Amino acid sequence: MTKTYGYFDDVRREYVITNPATPFPWINYLGNEDFFGLISNTAGGYDFYKDAKFRRITRYRYNSVPMDSVGRYFYINDGGTVWNPGWKPCKTPLDSYECRHSMNYTRITGSKNGVEASVLFFVPLQTWAEVQKVTLKNTTNAPKHLKLFSYTEWCLWNAATDGENFQRNLSTGEVEIETASLKEKCPYTAIYHKTEYKERRNHYAYYALTNIRADGYDTDRESFVGLYNELSEPQAVLDGKAADSLAHGWSPIASHYIDVELKAGESRDFIFVLGYAENAENEKFDPRPLANSQLLTSLGEKDHHIINKTHAHAIIDRFATVEAVDAAFAELCALWDELLSKFQVESTDERLNRMVNIWNQYQCMITFCFSRSASFFESGVGRGMGFRDSNQDLVGFVHQVPSRARQRIIDIASTQFPDGGCYHQYQPLTKRGNNDIGGGFNDDPMWLIFGTTAYIRETGDYSILDELVPWDNQPGSEVSLLEHLRISFNHVVENVGPHGLPLIGRADWNDCLNLNCFSNDPNESFQTTGNKNEGSKAESLMIAGLFVFCGRQYVELCRARGLEHEANRAGLHIEAMCQAVEKYGWDGAWYLRAYDYYGNKVGSNENEEGKIFIESQGWCAMARIGEEQGLPEKALDSAAELLDSEHGMVLNWPAYTTYHIELGEQSTYPAGYKENGGIFCHNNPWVIIAQALAGRGNDAWTLYKKIAPAWIENQDLHKVEPYVYCQMVAGKEAAKPGEGKNSWLTGTAAWNWLTVTQYILGIRPTYEGLEVNPCIPADLKEYKVTRKWRDAEYVITVKNPNGKQHADQPTVLPYEPGKHEYTITL
């Protein structure tokens, strides 16, 4: 029996959740530049500034019971009945509930006993704050007397130490409150979080009720909640009035209390702003004495470190009226009109339109912003921005805001080492490579070529190649970005093994295929522990395919720049790699996956488990290695036969059932999960692209639909959000095939974007022009794409009257500013 939890409202670009008890919290992201929030359909989640580890603003309890605990909660006490518009934490049954997630905003509406409460959450453009507009409406024909409480819990900035160092944390909390004692002077109520501000921090946070003054407040968790109460029964809310508490150590929170009278039919708006601000070192403190009786601080009269609140005041003033909030919201929506308008498809398939026009593009923006750092599966402390991840995310985003993609490429390249190797991750706040993770993942360098060439094809901006970019952020070490690309290419050439195939290093794209790790200590991380590279014969067919595919992009770029000599040099290495794959990388019916440390085959029919892997089928077939002998087609047939399933293609088959020390983390996962036989959605599009390049339009389409969220039928089984891709869906050997996990932050978004727009619909920017080369299901008879490309707009109608699966040959539309219409008949 399948329950439904919501539906798509395409006109408003919203996903509407109608049942709050979703099979897992279904979340959304607020903000798309510096200030961010994660918000679930019951208003759980947290905010941070740039970096979810180092600048966590509000607290969230990962892996807590109950699920999804702490967020930005509003409580309503209506004559003793206490409820939340988003159902949690009280879980009082509501008369109606709806959560609308959309492009960087979420609106949650609940009603109970004739009161409707609707909260709009968003981060205004270029603003370091989340705005919450609460609308309370009395839908009865009698007056209502309500008590409204806000609630959020401060995180002590570093999300890692916030969760472990309690001997310190419980003594450091400090706050300030601006409120009503001098009524005429303070028309709002603001609570400031200033833990560690008097010493080394130059930043503070605040939570303000901006359009009226509160009737009370709390800043100390114990006073508001009660030491042994749950968040579903906060003492202050049960009492119907705030305790006006001042936090001093223990756990600082922020809560406003408002006494609300609503006439019959009346509606009122309350504006809350949850923000972050930084002050220059010499402007940190307010020079005025404390004798400011509207200000309360944790230390009272002894406090000589009053925050200079100029920045917060400006934001509080700016959002003091409903009109200002509505205008900022309209600006955000207008930005999304603009971003999404760069690529729009009209077809008879509404699910295709929905993915392409709305949700896939939106997810690409989110993965661009966060890489793999902060989601409901990524706690925000362990992973910064991945080198390979960010390069791949770029290709889904570059058409939206090319200038931000450009900056990202420079940031990423700046973390590279002089030999072309790369820090595997860097921290978004500092943009520095992460020493804890280090480098040695030998696929990393090629991804820089992948990302940079996508950027140039999109923009025509070759000047990026001349940008001076340091090695490992060391001033004085700068060379041109083009030089970074050359050295990236060479990194593969210079690191080949006994078969002339690329040495894998720590791992390739599959982080869990650790062929040199040999770990038997559970306290070691597979990702970071010392590797036995000396004497290693471990080679990767995935990197071989990646090298040939992206290497050709490098050659093409060199040609476009007139660098014939370099293009020819690179071409020879690519040729040699193709020969090595044909000679040593073909297993008879599919491409091998790797050679292990000892030179034994991985992903071969000779193996008992892990006979065939998806990554090398995808990449070597995308690179069309062994085309003359039909190897790509044979590999695709084998993948269809052995890897495919109802929910998509699994990563390897059969999954490993025992730990193989020579294979590493992959073989630690139970069969059917993650990199061990899971449907790792990220790599399905590699196969889809390979199918498209083989002209197999029906096959490409069938696999595309298997993993695209718009086609999910069973939401209970799938569990995670039905509007975005997840990293992994349990594979055919798992206990519950089809169960999704790790939603939102996955390269799947960018890869499917590339797949559907450039290889299925077939609209692909090239150095020469916009190439149109569809590879579609035979029954797709017509579609129209509007593509804004550089300063031009192309309206392309593709007609397929004879039910073909691909074009006979690509059409290249020359680049010319202005609006152009074309019709192409297959």
Ligand code: BGC
């Ligand atoms: C996960 C991978 C991930 C890696 C690095 C592994 O446990 O399975 O998907 O890339 O950790 O964090």
Ligand code: NOJ
């Ligand atoms: C997730 C990581 O972020 C990504 O870099 C990696 O390629 C995949 N897992 C596969 O292991």
